[in-house]
Amino acid sequence: MTQAGAPLASEPAVELNGVSLRYDTADDILTDIDIRLKPGTFTFLTGPSGAGKSSLLKLLYLAHAPTSGEVRLFGQRTADMSRNQLSALRRRIGVVFQDFRLLDHLTAFENVALPLRVSGEKPEDYRDEVVDLVRWVGLGERMHAFPPALSGGEQQRLAIARALINKPDILIADEPTGNVDPDMARRIFRLFIELNRRLNTTVIIATHDMHIIREFKAPVLKLQDGLLFADSSYEQA
Amino acid sequence: MNIKMTPLLPESDAREAALFFVVAALCFLAVLATLVARGTYTAAEAWTAQVEGEMTVLVSDTDRRGAESAATLIEALPGVERAHVLTDEELDELLSPSFGPGGIPDGIPLPLLIAVDAEGDTTALAAEIDTTLAEAGINGRADTHSAYAAEVRKALGTLRIAAIGTVLLLTMTAISVIAFATHAALLARKDIVDVLHLAGAEDRFIARLFERRFWLLGLKAGAAGSVAALAVTAIIVFSAQSSNAPSELLPKLSLDQWDLMILAVSPIAGALAARIAARVTVGRSLRSSL
Numbered sequence: 063m064t065q066a067g068a069p070l071a072s073e074p075a076v077e078l079n080g081v082s083l084r085y086d087t088a089d090d091i092l093t094d095i096d097i098r099l100k101p102g103t104f105t106f107l108t109g110p111s112g113a114g115k116s117s118l119l120k121l122l123y124l125a126h127a128p129t130s131g132e133v134r135l136f137g138q139r140t141a142d143m144s145r146n147q148l149s150a151l152r153r154r155i156g157v158v159f160q161d162f163r164l165l166d167h168l169t170a171f172e173n174v175a176l177p178l179r180v181s182g183e184k185p186e187d188y189r190d191e192v193v194d195l196v197r198w199v200g201l202g203e204r205m206h207a208f209p210p211a212l213s214g215g216e217q218q219r220l221a222i223a224r225a226l227i228n229k230p231d232i233l234i235a236d237e238p239t240g241n242v243d244p245d246m247a248r249r250i251f252r253l254f255i256e257l258n259r260r261l262n263t264t265v266i267i268a269t270h271d272m273h274i275i276r277e278f279k280a281p282v283l284k285l286q287d288g289l290l291f292a293d294s295s296y297e298q299a
Numbered sequence: 300m301n302i303k304m305t306p307l308l309p310e311s312d313a314r315e316a317a318l319f320f321v322v323a324a325l326c327f328l329a330v331l332a333t334l335v336a337r338g339t340y341t342a343a344e345a346w347t348a349q350v351e352g353e354m355t356v357l358v359s360d361t362d363r364r365g366a367e368s369a370a371t372l373i374e375a376l377p378g379v380e381r382a383h384v385l386t387d388e389e390l391d392e393l394l395s396p397s398f399g400p401g402g403i404p405d406g407i408p409l410p411l412l413i414a415v416d417a418e419g420d421t422t423a424l425a426a427e428i429d430t431t432l433a434e435a436g437i438n439g440r441a442d443t444h445s446a447y448a449a450e451v452r453k454a455l456g457t458l459r460i461a462a463i464g465t466v467l468l469l470t471m472t473a474i475s476v477i478a479f480a481t482h483a484a485l486l487a488r489k490d491i492v493d494v495l496h497l498a499g500a501e502d503r504f505i506a507r508l509f510e511r512r513f514w515l516l517g518l519k520a521g522a523a524g525s526v527a528a529l530a531v532t533a534i535i536v537f538s539a540q541s542s543n544a545p546s547e548l549l550p551k552l553s554l555d556q557w558d559l560m561i562l563a564v565s566p567i568a569g570a571l572a573a574r575i576a577a578r579v580t581v582g583r584s585l586r587s588s589l
Contacts, residue, residue, distance in 0.1 A: 124497075127589050163494050176498055
């Protein structure tokens with residue numbers, strides 16, 4: 063028997079059918095979006111500022127419901143799910159927010175441990191795992207520092223560690239390398255690739271960084287004025 | 300190894316210190332109002348019973364000896380606890396509101412009055428007294444103070460309603476303030492709520508954080524308010540006890556077991572109100588998100 067909510071081999075991990083999004087009475091931010099991403103795919107999402115990348119990601123990490131159309135994750139229609147089922151689904155999604163969203167009163171260790179803590183796991187059980195990951199992102203010396211004491215790049219690495227700690231089935235990152243140097247950016251993307259290959263994690267990354275897109279050669283979806291296009295340079299999954 | 304983790308909600312800040320003071324003050328007022336209301340109610344019961352259990356018999360066309368005989372006859376009737384002819388000094392005191400502290404001027408004929416302490420239905424007893432005196436050839440008429448007692452009952456009823464209304468108003472105010480403060484605290488912590496929500500925390504998990512915070516705040520603030528109310532009540536009680544002439548019209552604050560129970564229950568009630576308000580507010584706020 064498969065884990066509850068786990069995708070069957072034939073089912074897409076992420077599926078959007080005719081999705082539109084509008085805030086209040088304004089015009090559509092996203093219009094009639096269709097996406098099918100199989101489990102284990104690695105996809106870049108690109109487009110100019112204001113094209114709707116963050117809004118699309120918000121639909122994927124279940125921060126918003128679409129105005130019309132349907133969102134399916136692991137084959138399940140999110141509109142049919144109870145609030146507790148949605149919470150359980152969110153625990154399978156790791157998110158790196160553009161603005162990091164770290165909790166200032168928690169230490170670096172505690173911020174990374176947050177997803178495990180809300181899952182009800184005991185600190186004794188995840189301590190070593192969290193310490194290893196914090197060290198891996200180069201913050202071993204800042205384990206007990208609070209976010210306001212960290213630089214922008216350090217905060218970004220911390221946010222990435224928090225998104226990865228749960229070994230998520232889907233990893234969504236909104237401009238994850240915006241505040242780090244090129245070396246650290248490559249390290250982070252190699253980690254994303256490793257997660258994608260070893261754990262079959264479905265990775266969706268919104269980025270402007272064309273060097274990274276060219277270097278890692280993954281399918282690219284391009285948003286323009288709320289409409290989605292596949293970049294012809296790459297094969298869409 | 301036990302690892303100590305920082306609470307997910309930050310330790311209390313200045314807003315919560317202000318809220319603590321507000322809740323403590325409201326709890327203090329609510330407890331004090333409850334004690335005063337209860338004291339008023341007790342005093343009103345005692346006073347009404349006293350007024351309703353008394354009557355006055357006016358005898359005429361006779362001398363003091365005749366009045367004494369009438370009192371003896373009345374005292375022998377069932378339901379009468381005591382009957383005595385008022386002395387000149389008692390009459391002086393009774394009529395002093397009309398004549399002032401100088402007393403009744405000489406030459407004014409004084410009525411002969413018999414004060415009767417009774418139990419049970421004074422209206423039936425008054426009729427029986429009238430009949431008994433008539434049969435004995437004494438000209439007398441019993442007055443049950445019914446009109447006066449009705450006025451007293453009406454005034455005390457208004458007092459009780461005012462006291463209960465004050466308690467209810469203060470309780471509702473306390474609950475509203477706590478609910479409002481919870482909502483404000485939630486808005487102030489929206490960043491934390493959002494992160495927890497998106498990290499997969501269930502609504503119940505997030506609501507519990509706020510419930511626990513406001514339960515403890517309500518309990519501590521309520522206890523502080525109750526202790527302050529206890530101190531003030533104790534001062535009033537001791538002042539009244541040390542005074543030689545405590546007024547019958549003042550609420551009877553005694554600090555008996557019921558009053559102590561009110562003091563003990565109030566912080567728990569306050570904390571419970573805080574907890575419920577937190578649960579409802581947080582639940583409503585979370586349900587508005589996906």
